[in-house]
Amino acid sequence: MASDSMDREMILADFQACTGIDNIAEAITLLELNNWDLVAAINGVMPQENGILQSEASQANIYGPHSQAATAEAAVAPPATSSSSSSSPPSSSSAFCPVLPSRHIVERQPRMLNFRVEYRQRTVEVVVEEGSAVGEIKHILETELQVPISKMQLKGWKSGDVSDSTVLRSLHLPKNNSLYVLTPDIAPTASTSQNSVLQESLNQNFLLVISHREAQRDYNLNFPGSRTIQEVKRNVSDLTNIPVRHQQWEGWPAAESDDSMTLAASGISYPCHHLSVCRRSSPANNQEPTEECADVHMVSDSEGEDFEDASEFGVDESEMFGMGSSTGCRKAPLMPENSENESDALLHFTAEFSTRYVFSIVLMLPSKGPVLLKRCGRSMHYFLRVYLLCVCCRYGECHPVFFIGTLEAASQEAFYGKARDRKLLAIYLHNDESVLSNVFCSQMMCADSIVAYLSQNFITWAWDVTKEANKARLLTICTRHFGSVVAQTIRTYKTDQFPLLLIVMGKRTSNEVLNVIQGNTTVDELMMRLMGAMEIFSAQQQEDIKDEDEREAREMVKREQDEAYQLSLEADRKKREAQEKEQAEQLRLQQIQKEADDEKEAIRLSLEHALPPEPTEEGGEPISKLRIRTPSGEFLVRRFLGCTKLQVLFDFVASKGYPWDDFKLLTTFPRRNITQLDPASSLLEAKLFPQETLFLEAKE
Numbered sequence: 001m002a003s004d005s006m007d008r009e010m011i012l013a014d015f016q017a018c019t020g021i022d023n024i025a026e027a028i029t030l031l032e033l034n035n036w037d038l039v040a041a042i043n044g045v046m047p048q049e050n051g052i053l054q055s056e057a058s059q060a061n062i063y064g065p066h067s068q069a070a071t072a073e074a075a076v077a078p079p080a081t082s083s084s085s086s087s088s089p090p091s092s093s094s095a096f097c098p099v100l101p102s103r104h105i106v107e108r109q110p111r112m113l114n115f116r117v118e119y120r121q122r123t124v125e126v127v128v129e130e131g132s133a134v135g136e137i138k139h140i141l142e143t144e145l146q147v148p149i150s151k152m153q154l155k156g157w158k159s160g161d162v163s164d165s166t167v168l169r170s171l172h173l174p175k176n177n178s179l180y181v182l183t184p185d186i187a188p189t190a191s192t193s194q195n196s197v198l199q200e201s202l203n204q205n206f207l208l209v210i211s212h213r214e215a216q217r218d219y220n221l222n223f224p225g226s227r228t229i230q231e232v233k234r235n236v237s238d239l240t241n242i243p244v245r246h247q248q249w250e251g252w253p254a255a256e257s258d259d260s261m262t263l264a265a266s267g268i269s270y271p272c273h274h275l276s277v278c279r280r281s282s283p284a285n286n287q288e289p290t291e292e293c294a295d296v297h298m299v300s301d302s303e304g305e306d307f308e309d310a311s312e313f314g315v316d317e318s319e320m321f322g323m324g325s326s327t328g329c330r331k332a333p334l335m336p337e338n339s340e341n342e343s344d345a346l347l348h349f350t351a352e353f354s355t356r357y358v359f360s361i362v363l364m365l366p367s368k369g370p371v372l373l374k375r376c377g378r379s380m381h382y383f384l385r386v387y388l389l390c391v392c393c394r395y396g397e398c399h400p401v402f403f404i405g406t407l408e409a410a411s412q413e414a415f416y417g418k419a420r421d422r423k424l425l426a427i428y429l430h431n432d433e434s435v436l437s438n439v440f441c442s443q444m445m446c447a448d449s450i451v452a453y454l455s456q457n458f459i460t461w462a463w464d465v466t467k468e469a470n471k472a473r474l475l476t477i478c479t480r481h482f483g484s485v486v487a488q489t490i491r492t493y494k495t496d497q498f499p500l501l502l503i504v505m506g507k508r509t510s511n512e513v514l515n516v517i518q519g520n521t522t523v524d525e526l527m528m529r530l531m532g533a534m535e536i537f538s539a540q541q542q543e544d545i546k547d548e549d550e551r552e553a554r555e556m557v558k559r560e561q562d563e564a565y566q567l568s569l570e571a572d573r574k575k576r577e578a579q580e581k582e583q584a585e586q587l588r589l590q591q592i593q594k595e596a597d598d599e600k601e602a603i604r605l606s607l608e609h610a611l612p613p614e615p616t617e618e619g620g621e622p623i624s625k626l627r628i629r630t631p632s633g634e635f636l637v638r639r640f641l642g643c644t645k646l647q648v649l650f651d652f653v654a655s656k657g658y659p660w661d662d663f664k665l666l667t668t669f670p671r672r673n674i675t676q677l678d679p680a681s682s683l684l685e686a687k688l689f690p691q692e693t694l695f696l697e698a699k700e
Contacts, residue, residue, distance in 0.1 A: 011038045017438040019045050043198050072479065096440075113173055116260050117154075119145055128168070135164035141574040153182040156226060165524045168575035170337045176260040178228050182540070182575040201225045201264035204271070208232065211276040212240050221288075225264030233259065242279045332356075334430055335464035342406045347463055349430075350402045357399065357441040399446050400428070400454045403461045405478050414459040415506025419544040424505055424537050428488065429474070431498035432466040436519030447523050457534055458503075465498070466492075472508060483509050501526075503533040505540065600659070608655035614649065615641050622690070624683045628653065629695035642689045646680035650686075653696065 012027060015038055021027045034041040069182055115126040115137060123143045128139055138149045145152075154160075156179035159171055180202065202225040210219045219239055228487060229252070251274055253267035334352045339345035347659045403410045407427075414425040428445070431437060444450060456459050465471035477488040482504070493500060493516075501517040514533045518524060615623055622642035626649070627635050640649065650660045665674040674686065674694065683689055 004687050008036055011036055014038060015041055017442060018042050018435065020438075021045070022216055026522060041651075046494060058170075073444055083361045110177075113168055114176045115140060115179055117179045117181060118262075118265065119183075120148070130169045130173075132168055133164065134162055134166045134168065137179075138164060145181065147181070147183055147186070151183050151185045153184070155182055156180050167337070170333070172332060172336070174230075175229070176258075178260050178511055180226075181279045186322060201270070202262065204264070206263050206268060206270060207272040208268075209272060209274045210236060211274070213276055213278040215240065218269070223263055225262060227263055228260055229263065230259035231264060232263070236277060240277065240623060242277065246279050248278050248280040249275060250277075293381040307356070333432070333464065333466060335467075335470055339470075341406055344401060346404050348440065349403070349464060353402070353441070353462075354399055357438075357446055366622070367520065383430075400426075400451055400460045400462075402428075403459050407461055407481055410459050410461040411481060411506070413509070414504075415511065419541060419548040422506065422541060422544070424458050424503055424533060425511075426454060427500075427502040428460060428462040429468070429500040429502065430464045431495055432464075434498040434519060435494050435496065437499050440519040440521075444521065444523055444526050450523065453527065453530055472496050484511070486513055489516065493518070503530070504538050505533070507540070518540060600657075603656050603659070611652055611655060612644070616638050624689040625691040626683075626688060627693045629693070630656075630658065631663075631696055631698060640683055642684045643682050645679060646674065646677055646681055647681070649683070650675070658696050662699055664699055666697055668693055668695065 008031075012024075015031060016022065016027055019027075020041060021030070029435050030045060031038075031041050032042060057690070058268065083573065098660075111128055111130040112176075113130055115128070117124045117126055117137075120146065124141060126140050128136055133151075134154065138152055138154060141154075142149050149164075154178075157171065158173075162171065204225045204618060205222050206225060208221045208223060210221060210539075211217075212219065219236070221232075221235065230244070231248055233249075236247065237243070237244050244392065260337075332352055334356070335345050335349045339348070403413065405413075410425060414423045416422075430441070446550065463470065463474050465474055475490060478490065479487045486504075488503070490500070490502075495519050497520070499519045502513055503517070504513040505512050505514050513537055515529055517529055521529075617622065617623060617639070624642050625637070627637050630633055636653070638652060650665070653663070653665060654660055660675050665677075666672065674688075677686055689692075
């Protein structure tokens with residue numbers, strides 16, 4: 001019995017994933033009408049040209065002979081008439097109309113958004129559909145406030161200023177929102193002074209001192225006046241792990257009527273206000289399972305590891321997927337429309353992909369699903385949310401690692417590194433309007449083997465072409481980076497052929513699309529085509545590696561030659577510098593020697609001019625004739641008066657180039673050193689009379 005319940009749960013999940021029907025009761029009704037035959041139910045809701053899904057064979061393999069029989073029955077069943085389709089009411093979650101009697105179809109209401117708009121002393125409540133544009137809100141406000149649209153500025157959007165043509169659905173707004181109107185061109189009257197104070201308060205910062213009574217801890221948080229009470233409570237939920245619905249507050253003013261009110265309008269104290277919060281028990285924990293999911297409850301005898309409530313994870317039910325439990329689980333777009341930054345758009349794509357398609361994995365994992373469903377006591381949507389959180393925390397997400405960045409950056413990462421590090425580029429193009437998207441994402445892109453193979457060998461970049469603006473932007477990007485051929489290839493595929501997986505290989509001069517894998521494939525076929533692309537890429541990569549090695553070898557030889565040449569130039573430069581230095585030193589020494597010689601010559605000439613004239617032999621005074629032998633063997637002969645001082649003799653010798661500081665004057669026999677005698681003594685006193693032979697000898 002438990003196995004049958006689990007099979008029905010899997011059938012229900014796959015049926016919702018394929019058809020996009022979010023209402024549990026409607027989905028169960030359609031499955032019961034087809035005796036829980038998945039393929040027959042899908043064919044009934046979304047009839048193809050031949051009345052059979054393209055993936056019916058794979059579905060038959062998944063659900064066994066019973067589903068195969070149902071497939072065969074669906075194949076021979078007559079196609080639905082256009083009259084029956086046209087009589088069915090439209091569904092907002094699917095592009096197809098269920099081919100069923102009108103009494104079995106549950107009409108799906110569009111999601112409505114509530115806006116609390118403040119303008120001076122007035123507050124206007126506006127309720128519009130999620131598919132409306134911002135300009136429609138301004139038209140309503142123009143009627144209510146009597147303010148022309150041209151002079152109206154609508155402020156308070158979380159994403160900054162938006163244009164009048166922006167669709168509200170693309171802003172991903174909560175159900176309740178707070179905005180305010182500015183009219184700078186309209187002067188305020190005296191009656192609007194109070195509203196001016198309010199406008200000023202919206203720009204002020206409020207300090208909230210929040211006491212967590214259970215943890216006995218205080219938090220000092222600064223918030224602008226434009227922040228709503230609901231946003232404050234969500235921030236406190238992140239700090240205290242108390243979900244918003246379990247928070248019990250004290251300290252809010254009595255005027256605080258709803259959580260969508262801004263802090264400036266709530267009446268709290270400025271600049272500081274004290275609050276306290278604690279956890280309160282939720283009576284919803286003890287509720288019995290509702291009838292909504294009575295047919296798909298799974299029962300387990302194991303009570304050892306029950307999760308009493310999603311609050312054990314510190315996450316609020318309404319915050320887990322950005323929607324309340326009272327509304328249907330509406331699919332958020334994988335990529336926002338007209339996103340200015342490609343990296344931000346891909347971050348949003350990755351987060352939404354993980355949130356949306358991890359369900360198909362979660363329901364097949366060994367889990368505590370039966371216990372959770374029994375204990376939650378809530379709708380199937382709440383069970384799936386809590387169940388998803390549990391399994392993601394334990395097993396992690398299983399989907400390709402999408403490259404976060406521009407397509408140009410992904411191409412650089414894949415193609416322009418070293419040859420050994422290059423990879424193929426896989427461009428995944430998603431389209432929510434294709435019936436194949438859910439199955440391809442949940443069963444192909446999230447298969448362990450595919451994820452591992454893509455992560456190891458590919459750089460995976462993704463884009464959502466559901467919106468025409470995003471598709472046009474993709475075509476522009478592809479034309480810029482890959483040429484018009486790739487863009488034209490994407491244009492040729494119809495919506496029902498999506499999703500597409502383009503395998504691109506980088507070449508020396510251009511990039512080539514090796515393969516385009518459509519959504520109507522199986523895991524084995526997808527793996528084979530990926531491996532085939534890898535074989536082509538590997539052959540090209542080996543050639544590139546060989547060319548790169550040869551080029552690096554040539555560059556290394558050239559580099560070594562350049563280094564040897566530089567070393568030779570350096571040696572020559574050093575040799576030349578040494579020679580120049582030596583020559584400069586020689587010139588310096590020569591200059592010093594020349595200066596010394598010039599100085600000696602000047603001294604010699606001065607001594608020579610100072611010598612007394614040589615006396616003649618005819619004079620009556622005694623004359624001493626001296627012969628002086630130089631070191632070169634020459635003789636200096638001169639006559640001196642006997643009374644001449646020895647200093648005159650020394651000056652005479654010095655005037656001939658033999659200064660007495662460097663040479664000594666010696667007699668022959670007996671050997672005497674005349675330079676050691678008193679220079680003031682006469683030649684007679686030195687016994688150098690009447691004649692004497694002397695010789696010069698250099699001092700040691």
